[in-house]
Amino acid sequence: MSTQTLALDPLLTCRGLVKSFGHVIGLNGADLDLYPGEVLAVVGDNGAGKSTMIKCVAGALIPDTGEITLNGERKDFKRTQDARLQGIETVFQTLAVSPALDIASNLYLGRELRKPGVIGKVFRMLDKKRMRTEASQHLQDLGIGTVQSITQTVETLSGGQRQAVAVARAAVFGSKLIILDEPTAALGVRESARVLQLIKDLRDRGLPVILISHNMPQVFEVADRIHVQRLGRRAAVVTPQTHTMNDVVAIMTGAMTVDEKDQALGPVRSAN
Amino acid sequence: MSNPNSGTIDLAEEFLGRRTPMQRIQVTLHRYPYLSPLVVLIVALIIFTLINPRFVLPGNLSFITQQTVVIGTLAIAQTLIILTAGIDLSIGAIMVFGQMVMANLAITAASNATNFGLPPWLAITIGICASILAGAINGFLIVKLSLPPFIVTLGTLSVFTALTLILFKARTIQGPEMPDLLKVMGVAIKIGSFQLMVGVIVMLVLFAIFTYVLRMTSWGTHIYAVGDDPQAAELSGISTKRVLFSVYVVAGFITGIGAWIYIGRTGAASPNADPSINLDTITAVVIGGTSLFGGRGTLIGTLLGAFIVVVVENGLALAGLDQAYRVLAIGILVIAAVALDQWIRKVRA
């Protein structure tokens, strides 16, 4: 296989995902394509099934039918841990941080570091010092940490700081794909700008990002392609170059449809 | 290059700096939930000593530790469960079941129909395994059938109690019928005129082990995470079901040790043993500052809570108050502890 074809193959695909919650239909045959190295924005009205779709990709929900592939291989994630082991990290809309635990424990939750040697292997002792030092370093490196102390419990943090912790966790451990579900919802202007910068940095590192956001200017600033979700399925995929914010809103609400040949269904960014 | 911690301000200072005195207390208690039971215990000890100096005599202090040993041991198991936002109403019934299994299997008198005459170590092991199995049954019902722990253990409380009576009749097995190993937990080591029971040492060792487990292992961290916010824990990659089930199994194990201690402490194995033990363990945990909502609490607090339950009973008895007032005092302490917890939890908002 040449690198040329690799670059054109999607990293992640969803085909015909259906997910219902009793009588409520969350996903109604949703498709998604993510290409290497791109930032894919997912936009749509409340209840369009954005969160449900990325939860399927993240292993937090199991779709009723439909298929998810990663690097061309079919994946049936049963738990978030399955997706995490594949290098997929997600910041869920609900953040999924444990309020009573401190920042370092939250960053390493579910993949704690143990002390080397017998103490770690037999006595299972956590290496709290290393987790704290490294967590602290990570927050600084990412430039999104304005917390006083890494041993502070998350419940004492502001909404924005909690979001920073969740974003940091994803950014530190994501090795293949990072999914952010409304990561700037609780953030002020300055923190939002930092998260956007972080998304660009991740892309420059070659990591693809799926960004769910309601903030059109932000979407148009960072997205390579914009996936518009409507009524549980993909309505269109466009780019900031071919369509305006008003167009995107019109597609979201169903006021406008885009012919398939005018959509950006293939990759637009040459994977570097 | 640079120390990543440099320039960071300690949380406590940061918070204490700009808060009213009440808020400072609130934040401090939130961070160190065992402080309130510590204060209560110290105050109780001082008051009871002033009322009746006999209270601090070594003989009475030995008695207090012996009274605490079973509640304390079972309260370790109860703490693990309550930290997951669960509760175990069947813990006393499991303990009685465990001790009856041990005693009946080890019994040496030929007069008995249920006389198995197993080696004592084997009888004890099987008794502990029976307790583990009982815990596993609780865990299975809670995890697999997604039933609330309160309802499950309310049911198994009756089930285990009935099972004990059906299997072992209503017969109390007296000390002389049992081999010494079953009664070893009741052996007292003399330190001056203070008598330290082997069971008390075992209880303290269990407290130390599980304090380590809660603070220094992944499993411990996950127990807090699951009790705190199960959805968040699950999304963070923790198998909440596995954690919950394992907690009930481990609680069964601790309760099995408690059963062995109980035989030593009372010198007999009775199917009608202490029906108040269930609630006493919950009382100890709650007074010890562990939140019934899960995710917050310490074993040090529980140890203090267990001592408070016994000290208040004992001290009020020595002060000449009758049983009703002792029960009243414990009731007030429980309500005060829960009210305090509600107030402390508001730090979060």
Ligand SMILES: Nc1ncnc2c1ncn2[C@@H]1O[C@H](COP(=O)(O)OP(=O)(O)O)[C@@H](O)[C@H]1O
């Ligand atoms: N756990 C759930 N139980 C019931 N209905 C749900 C659940 N999760 C999502 N839904 C429903 O599925 C639909 C899609 O929701 P969601 O994916 O959260 O939308 P979005 O993230 O685009 O706002 C909504 O109608 C929502 O009410």
Ligand SMILES: [Mg+2]
């Ligand atoms: Mg959503």
